[in-house]
Every structure is written in C-alpha cells, then in structure tokens.
Amino acid sequence: MTTENTSAPTFRYSAVTFDCPDPAELARFYGEALGLPVVFSTDDFVLLGQEGAAGLGFNRLADYRRPTRPSASQEKQAHIELGVDDLDAAQARLLTLGAVKPEFQPDPDRWRVLLDPAGHPFCISTLV
Numbered sequence: 001m002t003t004e005n006t007s008a009p010t011f012r013y014s015a016v017t018f019d020c021p022d023p024a025e026l027a028r029f030y031g032e033a034l035g036l037p038v039v040f041s042t043d044d045f046v047l048l049g050q051e052g053a054a055g056l057g058f059n060r061l062a063d064y065r066r067p068t069r070p071s072a073s074q075e076k077q078a079h080i081e082l083g084v085d086d087l088d089a090a091q092a093r094l095l096t097l098g099a100v101k102p103e104f105q106p107d108p109d110r111w112r113v114l115l116d117p118a119g120h121p122f123c124i125s126t127l128v
C-alpha cells in the first residue's frame with residue numbers, strides 16, 4: 001500500500017441548473033432580469049454568467065412538469081453544479097464523503113452526475 005501525501009481536490013461553486021421545457025426561453029428571462037449574458041448554449045442547455053462568477057444554467061427536460069408550489073405534489077427541480085480541476089479525483093473524494101454515482105452518465109468525459117447522501121442529484125464538471 002502506498003502512502004502518498006496527496007491534497008484534497010479543490011472545489012468551487014460554479015452554477016445552479018434548473019430543469020425546464022425550454023432552456024432558451026428561461027435563460028432569456030433570467031438573463032434579462034439579472035443582466036447576465038449567455039456563456040454557453042446548445043439546444044438542450046444554456047448557461048448564463050460572467051467571467052469569474054458562478055453561473056445559472058437551464059437544462060431541457062423532455063417530460064418536465066411545472067412545480068406546484070406551495071403544494072408538494074410536484075416539487076421544484078434544480079441541481080447544483082460544482083467546478084473541479086480533476087473529475088476523477090473530485091469524484092473519488094465525493095464518493096468517500098457519501099455521494100453515490102448513478103450508472104447512467106450522459107457525458108462522463110465532460111461532467112459527472114452524482115447523488116448526495118439524501119439522493120439529490122448534482123454535477124461535477126471541468127467546464128466552468
């Protein structure tokens with residue numbers, strides 16, 4: 001067994017992403033409301049932000065159901081994105097802390113989806 005002296009990976013808060021039926025429309029609303037420009041965009045995802053600051057993302061969800069707040073019949077839908085320098089090291093650290101890695105990973109070379117100990121999904125990415 002090797003006892004290398006390795007430091008813990010550095011984490012930084014990078015974005016909050018909201019699921020929605022139309023990312024461009026929701027990004028337009030928040031972009032105008034908050035004065036944030038689009039920094040990344042595809043048909044299914046839009047990220048608003050400014051250099052050096054946390055962003056706000058919008059992800060297309062095909063079967064999106066609008067939250068029914070204050071009724072709990074359909075809870076709100078959002079997840080945290082954490083920016084990391086090394087996906088593998090960060091994932092290993094988070095798994096050690098109690099996160100779970102779901103089997104399906106949409107783009108594991110760019111980002112990883114994990115579940116916190118309570119089951120809430122969050123992502124780690126080197127993109128931001």
